[in-house]
Amino acid sequence: MTRISRREFAAGVAAAAALTGFAPVVLGQARARARVVVVGGGFGGATTAKYLRMLDRNLQxxxxxxxxxxxxxxxxxxxxGGLRPLQSIAHNYNAMRTKHGVNVVHSTxxxxxxxxxxxxxxxxxTLQYDKLVLSPGVDFKWGAIxxxxxxxxxxxxxxxxxGPQTTLLRRQLEAMKDGGTFIIACPADPFRCPPGPYERVSMIAHYFKTKKPKSKILILDAKDNFSKQGLFMGGWKALYDGMIEWVPLSKDGKVVKVDPKTxxxxxxxGAKHKGDVVNIVPPQKAGAIAMAAGVNQGDWCPINPATFESTKQKDIHVIGDASIAAPMPKSGFSASSQGKVVAAAIVAMLQGKEPSAPSFANTCYSVVGPDYGISVANVYVVKDGKMAVAPGGGVSPAQADAAFRKAEARYAESWYKANAAEVWG
Amino acid sequence: MKRLLLVAASIALAASVAPVHAQQADGRLLALSCLNCHGPGGKSPGEIPSIAGKSEDWLKTTLVDFRDGKRTGAASTVMTRLAKGYTDAEIDALAKYIATLK
Known part of the structure; x- marks a missing residue:
């Protein structure tokens, strides 16, 4: 179906009237430009908004x-870890407006x-939509600990x-005495960015090694294994031997109570631990708007993986961390990849066409040290109506040499720049 | 008229060798995931190589070599793992689409 704007329609009617010499009668309801509302300007939402406009300039x-x-x-x-300033991870919506013609509204x-x-x-x-995309990320389950x-x-x-929370933690680390203990409490799966807590430990270990070498890191974990575990542990042994202790769930690693003052x-x-700087990565759930829209089932949102349309509400698509897309991890890259597939699917659906067979990818680098990077990379396909890992994929080789680790650290920088440009540029 | 016949003949030919159906590999859709690392339009802003401006042949050979383990070493990093995730038809579609990025 071809879609024409109101203005084009009006111009067409006027032209027809001029040609025939008759005043136009009602020629049927003009089909207005389809409206898509995207909630959330992170990796998922920003990619979707941009690609919707790139794939169909006629969409509002x-x-x-x-x-x-x-x-x-x-x-x-x-x-x-002190490797870059906060400003270097800040992005705005100028290109979204000026380059891509997306109407950006700063509200909730x-x-x-x-x-x-x-x-x-x-x-x-109040905004009317033909298609709604929710990419709200996560909310914290306050009180779960x-x-x-x-x-x-x-x-x-x-x-x-x-943002401000990053600055707050960085200041606490800077104020900590040499010989202090940093504790991080990690949640059970699923949560945003599975390798994130362990990359954080690595980066803080790097900071300690260079500035506060007598300090220790204690990881209290609510699970018995974690993303890229062998690679992280190999990296810690190579770079920060003796500094990091990991306490898994089975060794009483699950934090259930905190006293913020002490x-x-x-x-x-029953084990008790006291830290000089304490970082809690809380248990998580889909962002509040997903609950308000009734697209959740418990903490997360079930979707049809081919289009990421909610299985609970028609014409609402849920992408990114909030969706149940396992085995795809809850990562920024996954969200962006999903955003592209969803943008293409929505464009097809609004034109009455069948969406193409979807293909997704996730590539996540973790920086263990300035010259030591590791990665996980997978292609995902929909098989028998379910999200599935395509053949191949996986993590960096366990026995890679220093040149390989260094290449991945450099590629991580390049990956970040490319993602930022692809999502917000 | 001659031209019309030619068009009609080529459409018939295309239809006979490559039946179009919804689940055919969509090169553009497949390639969109590549851009998160290789940069907008396939032009990398950093050390990861650009994929814009490469020929279809080069792209296809390189992807197949990554997949089959003929191209390894420090610089290949994630590509040896990712390329295994695509079928022959998907690699063809990827190479064909990416070659249009200039």
Whole structure:
């Protein structure tokens, strides 16, 4: 079906009238330009908004994002390690407006009416949509660890949404005495950025090694294995031998209670730990708007993996961390890859066409040291209606030489630049 | 008229050798994931090589070599793993589409 804008339609009617000499009668309802509303300006949402416009210039695309500046979680660990300034992971929406013609509204989506197909914003606006894409990322399950809520996070930062929290944790690390202990509490799966806590440990270990070499790192983990585990542990042995201790779930690593004032943590079976700087990565769930729209099932949102359309509400697509897309991890790269597939699927669906067979990818680098990078890379396909890992893929070789690790550290930098340009540029 | 016949003949030919169906590999859609590392339009802003401006033959050979383990070493990093995730038809479609990026 060809779609024409109101203006084109009006011009066409006027031209027809001029040709025939008759005043136009109602020629049927003009089909307005299709409206797509995208909620969330992170990797998933920003990619979707941009690609919707790149694939179909006739679409009206509105992107809802409360922040003027978006700080990426990827590379926020490098800020913590002192390898780069916070400003280097800041992105804005100028290109989204000027280059791609996306209508960016800096507000928070608070309500969705799937029957009326409207989104209500905190600024009072109500937007009509033909297709809605929710890419809200994660919210924290405050209180899941007793004593840990938004207020406690001002003393024991999560730094799992980058920005002021990243700065807060960095300042605490800078203020810590040499010989102090940094504790990080890691959640059970699933959560945003599975290798993230361990890259963070690596980057903080790098900072300690260069500035505070007598300091220690304690990882209290609510699980018994983690992403790229062998590679991280190999890297820690090579670069930070003796500095890092990992306590898994089975050794009473699951933190169940915190006292923000004394920085004391209590584990499931009673072990107590006290740190000089404490970082809690809290258990997570889909962002609030997913719950408000009724597209969640428990903490996350079930989708049809071919189009990422919600299995619970028609014409609402949920992508990124909020969606149930396993075995794809909850990563920025995954969200962006999903955003591209969803943009193409929406363009096809609005034109009454069958979407192409989807193909997704995820490539995540982790920086263990300035010259020591590791990665995980996979292609994903939909098989028998389910998301599946394509053949191949996996993590960096366990026995790679120094040149390989160095190449991956350099590629990580390049990967970040490319992603930033691809998503916000 | 002659031209019309030619067009009609080529359409018939295309239809006979390559039946179009919804699940055919969509080179553009496949290639979009590549750009998150290789940069917008296939032009890399960093040390990862650009893929824009390469010939279809070069792209196809390189992807197949990554997949089959003939191209390894420090610089190949993730590509030896990723290339195994694509079928022959998908590699053809990828190479064909990426070759249009200038």
């Amino acid at each position: 695309v509105t992107l809802i994002e409360p922040s003027q500046t978006f700080y990426t979680c990827p590379f926020s660990n490098l800020v913590l 989506a608070t309500r969705v009416d799937p029957a009326k197909k409207t989104v209500t914003l905190a600024n009072g606006q 007793a004593g840990y809520d938004g207020k406690a996070a001002q003393l024991l930062p999560h730094a799992w949404k980058a 920085k004391q943590l209590e584990c499931e079976l």
